[in-house]
Amino acid sequence: xxxxxxxxxxxxxxxxxxxxxxxxxxxxxxxxxxxxxxxxxxxxxxxxxxxxxxxxxxxxxxxxxxxxxxxxxxxxxxxxxxxxxxxxxxxxxxxxxxxxxxxxxxxxxxxxxxxxxxxxxxxxxxxxxxxxxxxxxxxxxxxxxxxxxxxxxxxxxxxxxxxxxxxxxxxxxxxxxxxxxxxxxxxxxxxxxxxxxxxxxxxxxxxxxxxxxx
Amino acid sequence: xxxxxxxxxxxxxxxxxxxxxxxxxxxxxxxxxxxxxxxxxxxxxxxxxxxxxxxxxxxxxxxxxxxxxxxxxxxxxxxxxxxxxxxxxxxxxxxxxxxxxxxxxxxxxxxxxxxxxxxxxxxxxxxxxxxxxxxxxxxxxxxxxxxxxxxxxxxxxxxxxxxxxxxxxxxxxxxxxxxxxxxxxxxxxxxxxxxxxxxxxxxxxxxxxxxxxxxxxxxxxxxxxxxxxxxxxxxxxxxxxxxxxxxxxxxxxxxxxxxxxxxxxxxxxxxxxxxxxxxxxxxxxxxxxxxxxxxxxxxxxxxxxxxxxxxxxxxxxxxxxxxxxxxxxxxxxxxxxxxxxxxxxxxxxxxxxxxxxxxxxxxxxxxxxxxxxx
Ligand SMILES: Nc1ncnc2c1ncn2[C@@H]1O[C@H](COP(=O)(O)OP(=O)(O)OP(=O)(O)O)[C@@H](O)[C@H]1O
Ligand SMILES: [Mg+2]
Numbered sequence: 001x002x003x004x005x006x007x008x009x010x011x012x013x014x015x016x017x018x019x020x021x022x023x024x025x026x027x028x029x030x031x032x033x034x035x036x037x038x039x040x041x042x043x044x045x046x047x048x049x050x051x052x053x054x055x056x057x058x059x060x061x062x063x064x065x066x067x068x069x070x071x072x073x074x075x076x077x078x079x080x081x082x083x084x085x086x087x088x089x090x091x092x093x094x095x096x097x098x099x100x101x102x103x104x105x106x107x108x109x110x111x112x113x114x115x116x117x118x119x120x121x122x123x124x125x126x127x128x129x130x131x132x133x134x135x136x137x138x139x140x141x142x143x144x145x146x147x148x149x150x151x152x153x154x155x156x157x158x159x160x161x162x163x164x165x166x167x168x169x170x171x172x173x174x175x176x177x178x179x180x181x182x183x184x185x186x187x188x189x190x191x192x193x194x195x196x197x198x199x200x201x202x203x204x205x206x207x208x209x210x211x212x213x214x
Numbered sequence: 215x216x217x218x219x220x221x222x223x224x225x226x227x228x229x230x231x232x233x234x235x236x237x238x239x240x241x242x243x244x245x246x247x248x249x250x251x252x253x254x255x256x257x258x259x260x261x262x263x264x265x266x267x268x269x270x271x272x273x274x275x276x277x278x279x280x281x282x283x284x285x286x287x288x289x290x291x292x293x294x295x296x297x298x299x300x301x302x303x304x305x306x307x308x309x310x311x312x313x314x315x316x317x318x319x320x321x322x323x324x325x326x327x328x329x330x331x332x333x334x335x336x337x338x339x340x341x342x343x344x345x346x347x348x349x350x351x352x353x354x355x356x357x358x359x360x361x362x363x364x365x366x367x368x369x370x371x372x373x374x375x376x377x378x379x380x381x382x383x384x385x386x387x388x389x390x391x392x393x394x395x396x397x398x399x400x401x402x403x404x405x406x407x408x409x410x411x412x413x414x415x416x417x418x419x420x421x422x423x424x425x426x427x428x429x430x431x432x433x434x435x436x437x438x439x440x441x442x443x444x445x446x447x448x449x450x451x452x453x454x455x456x457x458x459x460x461x462x463x464x465x466x467x468x469x470x471x472x473x474x475x476x477x478x479x480x481x482x483x484x485x486x487x488x489x490x491x492x493x494x495x496x497x498x499x500x501x502x503x504x505x506x507x508x509x510x511x512x513x514x515x516x517x518x519x520x521x522x523x524x525x526x527x528x529x530x531x532x533x534x535x536x537x538x539x540x541x542x543x544x545x546x547x548x549x550x551x552x553x554x555x556x557x558x559x560x561x562x563x564x565x566x567x568x569x570x571x572x573x574x575x576x577x578x579x580x581x582x583x584x585x586x587x588x
Contacts, residue, residue, distance in 0.1 A: 113300030116263055116372075117362075118290040118317045131304045207304045207346040 003177035011166075015185060018162035021083045022152040023193070026145050028084070029091025036092070037099025038125060050096055057093040062086060062154045078159040087151060091144045098140035102133035135208055138201035142194050149190045153182075163189070215241050216262060216370070216402065220271035223257050223427070231257040232427035234271070239419075241369075244396055244403045248413035249423030249430075249450070255406040257427070259372050262404065263292045275370070290318050293363030293371040293401075297379050299355040301347040307333070307358050308343040314366040325365075332361040337391060353384035360392070364399070373405045377412070389415060410451055414439070414458065422447050436462035456577070460541035463580055468543055468573065470535055470557050470566035476521075478504055483517035493552040496526060501563030505529050506551050527551040532558045535565050544573040 004011065036054075040047040065086040070077045073085065106129050114128045130137075156164030166182030169175075202209075216239040223232040232254040239245045247255040260266045261273055264285040273280050280288055293314075301310050311329035316322065333343060336357040347355055356376055363371055377385045393416065396403060407413055413420045414435040421432045424446050431443040439459040442448035448455070474490035475497050485507050488494050492509040505526030512525065530549030533542040535557040546555030547570035554567035 109296060109298065109300050110302060112265065113294065113296060114302070116265055116289055116292075116294035116296075117314050118286045120286045123317075128302060128304075132302075205304070207348065210346045210348045 003175065004181050007178075007181075011181065011185065014161065014163050014165055015189065017080075018149070018152055018164075018186075018189065021080050021155065021160065021162055022087060022148040023145070025084050025087035025091050025148055026141065028088045029095055029144065030141065032088070033092050033095035033099050034130075036096045038103060038129075040096060040100040041103040047100060051100065054093040054096040057089050060089075062090075062151050063157065065089070066155060066158050066160075080155075080160055083152060083155040083160050083162075087148045090151065091148065094144045094147070095140060099133065099137065102136035102140075103129055105136065106132045131205075134201065134205050138197060138205075142197045145193055145197060146190045149186060149193065153186060215239065215274075215276055216404070217274040217277075218258070218261075218271070219274065221258075221261065221268045221273060222270040223254070223261065223266065224269040230427055232261070232268075235427070235429055237421060237429060237432055239402060239404055241402050242400045244405065244416060244418045246413040246417035246420045247404065247406045247423060248408065248410055248417075248420055250425055251408060253423040253425045254427030255408075255423055256374055258423075259374055259404060259406050262370075262372060263289050263294060290314060290366060291368045291370065293366075293368045295356075295359045295363045295371070295373040295376045297375045298352075299347070299359030299376075301355055301358055301362070303347055305346075306343065307338075307345050307347065307350070310347065310358055311361045311365050313362060314368075318366050328365060329361070332365055333358075335364070335395070336361045351384075352380045353388060356380060356388055357391075360395070364395075364401075369402060371401045371403045373403065375406055375408070378407065378409070385412075392416065414451075414461075422450060457541065457544075459580075460544060460573075460577060461539050463540040463576070465533055465538040465540055465543045465557075465568075466536050467576055468535075468540070468557075468568050470568060471554070471572075473554060473556070473564060473567035475501075475564055476507065478521075480521055481517065482512050482515045482519050482521055485521050486512050486517075491552075493554070495529070495556060495564055496521065497564055500561070503529050503532065503556055503558070503564050508552070529556065532556050532562070533568075534558060534560065536560070540573055540576055543568050544570060547573060 036050055040050040066082055067077070069075070069082045069085055070079070073081065075081050110132070111124070111128065114124050119128065152162050153164030153167070155162060156168040163182050163186050166185070167179045170178030170182060218235045218237045221232060221235040222230065224230050235258060247258060249255055257266060261268050262275075262280070264280055267281070302313070305313070308326055308329045311332050312322075312325035315325035315328055320328070330340065330343065333340060338354060338357055338361070342350065342354065347358065350358065359376065377388050380388065389412065405416060417435055419432065420435055420438055422430045422438065424430045431438060431447045436459065438447065439451055439455045439462065442451055442455070452458070472490065474488045474494035476485045476488050476494050478496055478498055485494060486509065489507070489509055494507045496504045496507055498504055505523065505528055507521060507526055512521075515525070528551070530551065531542065531545045533546040533555060537560065543555055543557075546557070547553065547568055548555075550556065554569060556564055557566045557568055559565050
C-alpha cells in the first residue's frame with residue numbers, strides 16, 4: 001500500500017499508457033470490422049474467406065505477433081505501434097464474425113420494409129441494421145476490450161510501456177507490492193471499462209427494455 | 215395509372231411466379247389482388263416498386279417505365295405496408311412515421327409534426343407517439359404502418375396482407391378505417407389478400423390470380439360474383455356467392471309491406487288492438503324499433519298494465535329501404551322473430567316490413583335479367 005501511495009504519478013502514467021494501447025485498437029478494430037462484417041454478412045463467398053481467416057488470426061500467440069510485426073511494419077521493437085497493430089488484429093478477428101452474425105439476426109422483413117421506403121443500402125446499414133445489431137455488438141465489444149486490456153500487459157516483456165511494466169519491473173526488482181498493484185489495476189481497469197460499455201449499450205438501446213404491450 | 219404489360223417473373227430454378235400479366239390499375243382506384251397462396255400476388259406487387267424486377271415485360275407508372283431511373287427515388291413516392299407492419303423496433307412510433315419524410319429531405323421538426331398529424335389521421339392517441347412498436351397491440355402497429363406509408367403523401371399505396379395477422383374484429387375496424395381514409399385521400403391503392411371477403415369488401419376492382427401466376431379474372435366485385443369467368447373463380451369466390459351477390463343489388467326494388475307498430479309505454483290492451491297476424495313492432499318516440507310484441511305473450515296479462523320490455527322478443531337486424539341492399543334485407547327477414555324484416559329510413563325509423571319470399575323473388579328476377587349468375 002505504501003508503494004502504491006508513493007508512486008501515484010507513475011501509476012497514473014502507466015494506466016494512461018495502458019488505456020491508449022488497449023482501447024485505440026478497439027476503436028480501429030471496430031472501424032475495420034464493420035465493413036468486413038457487413039460484407040461477410042451479405043456475401044457467402046466473402047463470408048467463406050473472412051470468417052476462417054479472422055478466426056485464424058486470433059490463434060497467433062501475442063508475443064510472436066509483437067516480435068514479428070516490427071519486421072513487417074519496419075518499426076522499432078519497443079514502438080507501441082506494434083502493440084496497437086497487434087491488438088487491432090485481435091479485435092478484428094473477434095468482431096468480424098460477431099458483426100456478421102449480429103447483422104444476420106436482423107429481421108429480413110424489417111430490412112425489406114426499409115428498402116421499400118426508399119433507403120439506399122449504405123444509409124439503411126447505418127440507420128437500421130447497425131442500431132438493431134447494437135445489443136449483440138456491444139457484448140462482443142466488451143469481450144474484445146477486456147481481452148485487449150489483458151493482452152496489452154504482454155507488451156511489457158519486450159519493453160512496451162503500460163501497466164504490464166509494473167509487474168515485469170516489479171519481478172526484476174523483486175517488489176511484491178509493485179506486482180500486486182499492477183495485477184489489481186489491470187483487473188479493476190477491465191471491470192470499469194466493461195461496466196462503462198455495458199452502460200453505454202443500455203443507454204443507446206432504450207427500445208430493448210420496453211414492456212410488451214400496454 | 216399502373217400498367218402491367220406482358221409481365222412474367224421467373225425465379226432462379228425456373229419456377230414461374232407471374233405468367234404474362236396484363237393489367238391496368240386506374241388512378242385513384244382501390245384494386246385488390248386475391249388468390250390462393252403462392253399464386254404470385256406478392257411477387258406482382260413487389261415488381262411495382264422494384265423490390266423485384268420482371269423477367270419479361272414491363273411495368274409503367276403514369277406511362278413511364280419504372281425500370282428507368284433510380285429505385286430509391288421511385289420508392290419514396292410509393293407507400294408500402296406489410297403484414298406485422300414491419301415497423302422499426304428501435305424507433306419510437308413518431309419517428310417510425312417520420313421515416314419517409316426524413317428520407318425525402320424534410321427537417322426533423324417538420325417531419326415530426328407531419329407524423330403527429332398522421333397519428334391522428336389513423337385514429338391513434340397522441341400519447342402513443344413516444345412509445346416503441348413493441349409497446350403497441352397488433353392492430354395499433356398496423357395503424358402505425360399505414361401512417362408511415364402515408365407520411366410523405368405518396369400517390370400510390372401498396373399493401374401486402376396488411377391485416378391478416380390481426381384478429382377478425384380488429385381487422386374489420388381496420389378495413390372500415392382504410393375505406394374512410396381512401397374516401398378522403400383518393401390514393402391509388404393496390405392491396406394483396408388471400409381472403410375473398412376482404413377483397414370484395416375493399417376492392418373497387420378485384421384481380422383473381424390462380425396458382426402459376428395467371429390472372430383468372432379482373433373485374434368489379436359485383437361482376438365477379440355475378441359472372442365468374444370460369445370454374446376456378448366460381449369456386450374461389452365461393453358457393454355462397456349468390457347470397458353475397460345480393461349485397462350488390464339495391465333494396466329499393468323490394469315491395470315494403472304494412473307493419474303494425476305501437477309506441478313504447480302503451481298498455482297491453484292498446485298493443486293487442488293493433489297486432490297484425492299476432493305481431494307488432496314496439497317503437498320509441500323517434501320511431502326506432504325496440505322489439506316485437508306477440509299475441510301469445512300478451513294473452514292473459516292485465517289489459518290495463520303498461521307493456522313492459524321483458525314481454526318483448528328481441529328484434530332481428532334492420533335494413534335501409536333506400537340505400538340498403540338485398541343481402542341486408544334478407545338478413546333482416548331471416549333474423550326477425552315474426553318473419554317480417556324491418557325496413558327503416560336513413561334516421562333509423564321504421565317504415566315497413568319485407569318478407570324473405572319477396573327478397574328471393576327479387577333475386578330470381580335479377581337472375582333472369584342476368585344481373586346474377588345462377
Ligand atoms: N425469392 C424467391 N425465390 C424463388 N421462388 C420464389 C421467391 N419468391 C416467391 N417465389 C415463388 O413464387 C411463387 C409466388 O410467390 P408469391 O410470394 O408471389 O405468392 P403469394 O401469392 O404472395 O402467396 P402468399 O399468399 O402465400 O403470400 C411461389 O411459388 C413462391 O414459392
Ligand atoms: Mg404473399
